[in-house]
Every structure is written in C-alpha cells, then in structure tokens.
Amino acid sequence: MSVDPRQPRRRRAGLRDGRKRRTRVALLVLGFLCSGLAGGVAYFMPVFSAAVTITGHNDQLPSGQVAGLATSAPGSKAPFTVLLLGSDNDAKFSSNHLLTQSMILVRVLPQEKRVVMLSVPRDLWVPIAGGGSAKIDAAYARNGARSAIATVEQDFHVHIDHYVWTGLNGLIALIDAVGGVDVVASNPVMDDFYPADIDTTNPYAFERVAVLPGAQHMNGPEALQYVRSRHGDLREDFGRSERQQQLLLALRAKAKTLSATNLPDLAGALQGEMSTDMSLSQVAEVLPLASGLSLSEVQRIILLPPYTGSETIDGQDAVTPNWDLIRPLVATYFP
C-alpha cells in the first residue's frame, strides 16, 4: 500500500478553499442584505426625517405640563385629551403670528374604544392666558401652542395632555398624500367671499366656492374649501366646526386603508406643516388606536346656543360663552 505524501497538504488546501468559499458566500449575502437594508432605509428616510421635525415639541406645552404626560401616555391605555389646532399659515400672516381657524378638543378612551370631539368656536370671547380678553383664535398668535393650550385649560377647566398643530397647506398636503377622502357634504356650501390666499400673489383676494352636497371624493383643496368656508352658512362658525369634525372622521376612515409603505408620502407632505408634543413612540401607539375605533363610537359636540351667545365686543362679532353650562359639559366628557 502506498501513501501519497501530498494528501494532508491537499486536504488542508481543500479545507482552506472551503472556508474561503463560505466566507465569500457569507460576504455576498451580507452585501445583499446591506444593500437591501439601505434601499429600505432610503425609502423610509422621509419618515425618520419627519419624525424628528414633527414630534417631540413638548417645549410648547405650558410649564409643568410635561410631567403630566407620563400618567396619560397613549400606551398606558389611560384616557387622554388632545387639542387639535388648525391655523392660517398663508401669506397674510407671519409664521409666528398665526390665528387658529380650528380648535378641537379630543378625548380618547382607549379601553372603551371611544372618542369625544368638542369644537371650540374660533370667535369665542375669552380671557387669554397671559392677560387680556380676545377671541380665542388669537391665543395661538400670542405664544404658539403653549398659549393656546394654557388658554383652553384655564377657561374650560380641562387638562390637555397633548396637542397637534397643522397649517392650511398641511391639511391640503395630508389629504392629497392619502389620495383624497370620502365625505358626505351635509349641504351646498356656497361662499362668494372665500379667501383666495393659498398659492397666490395677493393673499387678500377672494374666490367663489360652491361645494355641492352628498357623498363625494374630495382632494386637498376641495376638502379645505368645505371645512374652511363659513360665510354662506346659517350657523356660521358652528357649521364650519361640524364640517371639520366630518373631515376628521373621513381622514380616520381613510387611514384605516393605508399601509406602512404609505408613510413616506405622508411624512413628506407634512414636513414643516405639522407639529406635536407627542414622541414618535407615542404617535406609533395612537395610530392603531385610531384605526380600531368605530365611527359610531365617535361623539361630536358643538357649542351651539344656549352654551354660547353672540355679541359685538370691541367692534367685533364675537361668540360669548355661557360658562355655567359649558364647564359642567366639559367636566362630564373631559374629566
């Protein structure tokens, strides 16, 4: 029997080759994984970017408020209250002096899967946090969300856990990014003096609006006209508040049909047009909550007379509050 003296060397060389091959394959797989991951990161980059710019603005909460967040964080399943703020942010206003077109208090009761929305009339004449009285839409102009929240808290005797602010352009961009919403327009919304202040050289110009009634698919500008117009409505700002609540419900219905891959479009649309004190993780906890809610479990409140009256104050048409009725109502739904 003869033995080839080169065999152990060949075996060693074979083992080395096998190890090299495995290393190459591993590197190859790792390379593809990394490039795939890079593709995924690039796709979701607008989400990360928006998360940084939109969320975590708790410097806007009134002082001492941040500690309260820990007990009412969305993830804790405890009920919490959010103040939704919708602002003019057209060319008529400087970015640090905006009025709120819309203020909606939202109480979320996660365990009961129930939501209560209360619209605060924009012309409500109230004491503003920091001194003086004015229409409540001016509170935001004084010191941003901080002032708006403090004013609502002191006047309505309510504790606000979080806020979300969006501008007019943000609303348009959001609705367009989700591909439009389906709304049942409650009546023909006719307005010959609707502000033509978006994408224009003359922010003081007017345009005519005629939103026809019934179920329909609205894009961003159409939806904005529907929820912003108030001149032709018998109920003026109250009618508009109701339409704003309708739009929120329509957005919630649309959100249920979206997937995570739609997030980059939404994030891109809202860049610079939305802000909230909620952290990214809190937002992530709220979203599934919103999709789990039934439309029939959303209670909507408008402060019509006798909760409010009307008066001319300082030459302005104002809505006056009947606190003896409003505060017990708020205490019931926003304890």
Add this chain to the structure above:
Amino acid sequence: MRRFTPIGLMALMALFGFGVYHVLGLFKSDTTRAATKPTEEQTHFILPGTLYLAQDGAIYKLHNGHFTHLTDDTHGWMQPSLLADGRLLAVARAAQSSDVFVVNPDGTVAQQLTHNAATGRHASIDSNHWSFYPVLAADGATLLSAYDSPKAGYMVDLAIWSRPLSSPQSTPRRWTSPNDYTGGDIMPVPLQSGGILYVKYAADSKERITSRIYLQPRAGAAGTPLTSADDDCLWPSVSPDQRWVAMVCTGASQQAQLEVAPFDGATLGPVHVVVNDRLTAAPVWAPDGRGIAYLAPASAGGGFQLWWLANPTRPRPDQPQQVTENLALDAGSRPAWSAS
C-alpha cells in the same frame, strides 16, 4: 476577468438596493393611487344603452362596455343630462361661475344657454353666478336648473329656475324660494304631471341643516315635503313608469344609503333600504326601469365607481354589482342614461 467579478457583484447589490426601494413602493394602499382615465378601463359587464358620466372635468360616453372621451378637458364639464333629440345638457364649471350648454352627440358645443360669468371692467366677484343640475322639463321644451339668485352679500343660495330652451335669453322663471343661508334648493327632477321633485335644505329643530325631498306642482306653488328632516334625503330619481322614487338618505350622518319607495304622484310609500354598506350618490333608473345605476366607492376612501342594482323594487333586490374599477367618477354628476 476576475477583477470584474467584484465590480459586477457590487453593481448587482446596488441594483438589489434600488429594487427593494421600488418594490416597497408597490405595496402602497390602492386607495392612494391616482385614478385612471375611463378610456383606459373596461367595465366588468355591459349595461344596456348608453350612459354619460363625468370625471375630472370631462364627460365620457359608456356604450357596450367601452368608454369614449366625449368633451374636451378644459371646461370643467359635469352633470350631463339627456335632451329628447339625443343631445346633452351639461354644465361647464369655471373658477367663479358655471354655465349650461347643449352638447352634440360628438361632444362639440351646440349652444350656450346661460351666461353667468361677470363681464365688464368693474364687475365684482359676486356678480358671477352658478347654474347646476340642468334637466329637461316634462314638456320637452324647458330647461330646469338650480341657479344662485337672488343673492345678497354673504347670502348665496340656489333656487330652482326654468327658462325656455328655444329662447334662453328670455327672462327665467323662479320655481322655488330657498331658505336663507342653507345652500338652497337643488336637484330638480321633472314629473310627467308637469311638476317637479327637488331637494330643499333647511335648519331643523336640532340646529342641523338637513335636506328633504319636496314635490311642487308648478312654478311658485307651495311645495310638499315627501321625506323627513331626520332622514336627510337627496338625489331623488323617478322610475320611468313614475311609480317609484330612488334617493340617497344620510340621516344627517356620514352615511349615504340608497333607498327606494313607491310613489303615487303625491306621497311616498314605505321606504326600503337597498344599499347600506357604502356611501352612495347620484342614482339613475335604467330606461327600462329594471334597475338602478349609482355611484359609490369600491373601498372606503376611494374614488367613486359605477354600480348596478337589478330589481330594486322587489322585497329582496339582487346584490349590487360593481361596473367600473380604478376610476374617480364625479359623484356630484348623476349619470345620464339613454336606451339606445
């Protein structure tokens, strides 16, 4: 050659990264995708006759399951309805006003019936007017439509007006008196008796603005409500034999269900809900009366599609069938449907 292998692999990896990026985009919800033009789609099944539908400012003809682009895209065309001679009435909507036109079967304009755009150097924005929901009256010679006059300042409400088709410049005649600051009276539907059904908006006892379907025998006469304020019904459509009315009722909510009720010429009988699983709009009876076409989204938040409901007057109507897909039909425009 060995030198090129790593370069080739790196290129493949980069390509894979791009692929992941683009494949993720394919998983976006269908409801966010832009609608396709009707001419790029085929219907799921064929409805008899010819339907005219509006999408994105153009009117399309649907015949034998195929769409034809009828009008140009630049005039904001909407709300087609049939004339006795096969031509159409349609609204062309501009930024500040809208007008009613007669449109030929080939889509060209035959005649402009209203002139609502303010003219003159000093015309103010509120000198413009809207005309909507044009329809031919039962006499075959009169145009009925909703028109925003009289108006003053912030008060802009639509009322039902009529004018002779043969001399559209003659003084129009007002049929209804709208409630102030409600949006007014809309959607006239001619009856063979010479009267009309229409939709009137009013503030109800709960401070909501809701709609009721009214019957009015002649211009200026008092109307009779056929539905309640709580039902909040609109889009009345009368069957060809005038014995049934289809309508959409919302109950002052964000629902819009399709209902039918027997009609004896003066009152409505018991109402049957025939579609309540999605928002519905703009119902129109088939020319033979055997079913109703209407518009509704295929999924929540999506664009409106054409649907067909056969035998709606039977105690158990057929299941609704979706006719089109991927469109965003104008839900403010009732389809016009001719037998031929």
